[in-house]
Amino acid sequence: MAEVRLADIRKSFGRTEILHGLTLTVASGEFVSLLGASGCGKTTLLRIVAGLETVTTGRVEIAGADVTALPPERRDIAMMFQSYALLPHLSVAENVRFPLRMRGLGSRDEQAARVAEALETVQLAPFAGRRPRQLSGGQQQRVALARAIVSRPKVLLLDEPLSNLDARLRQDMHVELIELHRRLGLTTIFVTHDQEEALSLSDRIVLINAGQIEQEGAPAAIYDRPATAFASAFLGAANLVPVRIERRAGEAVAVFADGQALALGPGAWPEGAATVALRQEEIALHAVGDLAAAGGPRARVRTRVFLGARCRYVVALGDVTLRALTGNEPAFAAGAEVSLRIPEGRIRVLPG
Amino acid sequence: MTDRQESALLLLPGLLLLAGAFLVPILQMLALSVAGPDGGWTLDHFRRFLGDGFYLAVLARTVRLSLVITAICLAVGFPMAYIMARARPRPRVWLIVLVILPLMTSVVVRTFGWMVLLSRSGLVSGLLRDFGLAPRNFALMYTETAIVIGMVQVLLPFMALSILGVILRIDPRIEEAARTMGCSFLRALAAVVLPLSLPGIVAGSLLVFTLSASSFVTPNLLGGPRVQVLAASVWRAVTQTLDWPFAAAQAVILFAGVLAILVPYIRIAGRGHG
């Protein structure tokens, strides 16, 4: 099994530095997602692991061996591309056999058996003789997956492989990827800009922002305890609200611009200007006077968006606009005044 | 081997061919146009051309005919290209074949067809006489009109295809959007398709003008020796009077003339587009 170590990776294109000294270790068999907005350098980092880009400085190790200077064809990896990059002139089976043929793995019969097995794994055995263009997008995607796992690489690299699929197929593929990873235990690096995808697939998420690691950790940990404003905004799309933290009657409160206060509960809160991160799904709306929200700040409903199982509200708290994701009942019309309830333990205060 | 070296290696044969068999011959022609009799250099060949009323008339005719041919090709080529672009797939294939078939047929063969049609006993001249549109002994052969007719047929496909390539990339929904905003069909054509296809119109006109100014096969056969154009005069100097430096000088004038008309044209069209 194979561990991937990236040590102080820097990458410049011309004079622009894209990656500013990233260090990251992916344990053997781990599923790590590189999460970030487009242009943050996550794909470049993945391509560096593949060998498709060279590093400006730094070191890449796969399974303990320094591969920094090795071209991709001599690294024991497999990569899935966003466009799938199937070879249009080869049949599905020939596409899947391609890495075995290139790497000279096994006799012809053994290769055929492994191709059949890989196609079986992705449930495409009946399509072995077809050309890629005769398949649907989801099927092409699974051919690419079969082609990636057939050579049993040390490391599997996935570059936003699901982004061209529609939502339904993507969810199916999430399940398939999780099961496949559990079964094969491949060291996997997965690049995505979709936080939900990263949260549902990964053992660990590495959040990348502007060429640096912003935060890393297990999905639950990184979701519950985002360390920075960027992390809060990117994961869960939290409301970031500027406040002043004060003590009133011995209790710490966050005071909004319009003077309303929100109790923070016990804790060592630093007083002064700060930003609170309020996650959408943790803001509840109550009728004014409802005891459940007693003492909560008041806001006015600007817009209500019906989402089926849930409902999104945009509310104005003074000049501050908040988004809340609630159940369907009770419904508040635009213009209604409401009390907000935010559980004390769910408020995160970020410096600044 | 690096990627760059591999690319360089792939490019090398082409580069050598272009350098040795394309750029050097052109330089050789430029050099010969100023070659003096005693190995020195001279502008005599240019002086001879520019000081002779006959050659100046040939030059003027070449420019005039090229402009007329380009204008006609544009007037016919644009609607043709638009119809091809917006036709349903099956008729479109047939329309494209209609344009490509003459394009890919030898110029000599096509000109032969026109010689038959335009001659005194030919169909076109005959029809014109029958309808009383022309005098009794009338023939279109050996006139400027014959050259224009023949050249438009030779060059129309270039224009139509240049414009077609651009119109095919215009999203038809933009036209539909213009219609929903109150444009009539023709206004949508003028306000949306025409400006968006300007790059194709410019490219096509460029190509057609250049090709028509430099053709001699069709003008020679349809215009005859009395209606000479510049390229035909070059051909004559090479094959009949065997005065190569003078031929080279005329070719340089042709080259310069083509550039002199095209450069401002590109500028104007570029400004109109931007």
Added chain:
Amino acid sequence: MVRAVPPALRVAAVVFVALTAVFLVGPLVVVVGVSLSESQFIAFPPAGLSLRWYDRVLSSEAFLAAGWLSLRLALLVTLSATLVGGAAAIAIHRRRLPGGEVLGALFLSPLVLPTIIYAIGMLMLWSALFGPVSLAALWIGHTVIAAPYVVRTTLAVLADSDPFAEEAARTMGAGRLRRLWLVVLPQCLPGLGAGAFFAFNLSFDEAVLSLFLRRPGLTTLPVQIYGQLEFSPDPSVAAVSSLMIAVTVGLIVVIDRIVGVQKVAST
């Protein structure tokens, strides 16, 4: 599809297309018609039907020699233009070399430069270096003007291909040569094929360069026809011309099979 075209304009469009069709294809029909004539004289519509002029052509020493030269030349040009142009297109497509834009323009420039200007230069240079023109001179000259067609068709095909296919092959262990042979070449194939047939067509039909680089014994078919048109046309010229039209039609059918005429027309 833009519907709601006024009916009057629809009718006008149909009439316009019909007239243009007659104008574009008419001369070719006339040539074929003349070739089938029984009469001694060139006349259209033909007087009587016969294939005697085809007989005449196939027993004419001059036409057979010219045809054989044209065929050999076109095959040589097809081979060289496809190799040179295809390789150049791959290199240009990759954009790994400095001055990529300029390179592309340079390789397509023989398409824009009037052939007569090039033809004079070629004649003068060849005469200065090697004396009388030869098949080699025609071969090189035609390759220069045919290769850009291959460059263009190949670039068009490559532009539509998956840009990551070659990288994917790298991650699967394919080295440089095998990537070129197993990934890039199959991707280029339709473009190379179409370009090859264009090159053949261009060389087979080309008149300008061939007229400048002619000498007794080095006369291609179009040059032979041109010479007869200038002096003594008879229906046998029409028969040869008709055969050339037939070759063109055949080439169009083949190109359509390879890439589709629509693709060809829009690149």
